[in-house]
Amino acid sequence: MTERMADISARIEGIRQLGAVVNAMKGIAAARANAARTQVKAVDSYALTIAQAMSRAIGPGDRPARDTAEKDPRKTGLLVFCAEQGFAGAFSERVLDSIDEDRAAASLFLIGSRGFSVAKARDLEPGWSAAMPSHTPGLPKLADQITQAIFDQVAKGGIERLDVLYTWWDAGRPTVRRQTLFPIDLADLPTVDEDPPMTQLPLDALIDSLGQNYLHALICKAALHAFAAENEARMEAMSSAGTQIERELETFQAELRRVRQEAITAEIIELGTGATSARGAR
Numbered sequence: 001m002t003e004r005m006a007d008i009s010a011r012i013e014g015i016r017q018l019g020a021v022v023n024a025m026k027g028i029a030a031a032r033a034n035a036a037r038t039q040v041k042a043v044d045s046y047a048l049t050i051a052q053a054m055s056r057a058i059g060p061g062d063r064p065a066r067d068t069a070e071k072d073p074r075k076t077g078l079l080v081f082c083a084e085q086g087f088a089g090a091f092s093e094r095v096l097d098s099i100d101e102d103r104a105a106a107s108l109f110l111i112g113s114r115g116f117s118v119a120k121a122r123d124l125e126p127g128w129s130a131a132m133p134s135h136t137p138g139l140p141k142l143a144d145q146i147t148q149a150i151f152d153q154v155a156k157g158g159i160e161r162l163d164v165l166y167t168w169w170d171a172g173r174p175t176v177r178r179q180t181l182f183p184i185d186l187a188d189l190p191t192v193d194e195d196p197p198m199t200q201l202p203l204d205a206l207i208d209s210l211g212q213n214y215l216h217a218l219i220c221k222a223a224l225h226a227f228a229a230e231n232e233a234r235m236e237a238m239s240s241a242g243t244q245i246e247r248e249l250e251t252f253q254a255e256l257r258r259v260r261q262e263a264i265t266a267e268i269i270e271l272g273t274g275a276t277s278a279r280g281a282r
Helices: 002-058 091-102 113-121 136-155 203-281
Strands: 076-081 107-111 128-130 161-170 173-182
Touching: 002 136, 002 203, 076 091, 076 136, 076 203, 091 113, 091 161, 091 173, 091 203, 107 113, 107 136, 128 136, 136 203, 161 203, 173 203
Parallel strands: 076 107, 076 161, 107 128
Antiparallel strands: 161 173
16 A cells, blocks of 8 residues: 555656646747747838838839749749647648648748658658757848748749748637748839939849848748747647646546545554454453
8 A cells, every 4th residue: 555655646746747847848938939929020120121112112103913824833932831849739730731732842941840850751852941940039040041042942943933831820729821922022012102212223133132131031020920839839738738737636646645545544444453353352
C-alpha cells in the first residue's frame, strides 16, 4: 500500500511539473503573438507610405490593372508560411492542404522547419526553404532572404507571378489566406489628384525600385501574421493541454485520497484485530 501511494505521489508531482512547462510555453507564445500583432501596424504604415509614393510618381489618371489572363501555372511561384516548431496543432497541415492544386508550381518557397518536414512527408519538394526566426526582430532579415530568392527565380525566368499563402488569426479562429504579391496591381494604389513630382530617375526605374520595397513590406506583413498565428495556435494547444493536465491531476489526487483512506482503514482494522486477539489470549 505504501509503495502504491509513493507511485501515485510521484505521478502527481510529474504532472505538476508538466503543467508548469505548459504554462511557460503558453506565456511565451502569448508574448510573441502580441509583439507580432503590434508590429503589423507599423508594417502596414510603411507599406502605405511606399504605395503613396508609387501613386504620386505615376500621377493622376487611370492605372493599368494587373493582368488577370490565364497564365502557365508552371510559371507561378508560391510563398508558403508554415510552422517553425511543434505543439501548434495542425497548423502546417492546414496550410499545406491549401496548396495541393499547386503541385505544378514552378517554385515553392517554404518557410518553417516543422512545415518543411510535413511537406516532405507529402512529397512536396520546396525549391527554396528557410526557418522562421524565433523572435520578430529577425523577420525583416528573413524577408530580405525571401526577396532575394524570388528575384533570382524571376531573373532566371522561372516565375512570372508570385502568390503568398499564410495563416491569419481572426476572431479566435485560424484562416488560411492567399494573395498575389506580384505583379503589383497598380489599380489598387491610393489615388492622387496632384501632378507627379520631378524625378531624376526614369519612371519605370523608379516604380521598379519602389515596387521592390513594397514587395518586401508585403512579405514582412505576411511573415508577421504567420508568426502571430503560429503562436496563437500554440497558445490554443497549450490551453487544451493544460485542461487535460488539470483533469489528470484531479483524477490522481482523488486516487491518492482513496488509497490513503484504504490504508488508514486497513490499519484501524489491524489494530482492532490485534486488540481483540490480545483480550482473547488473556
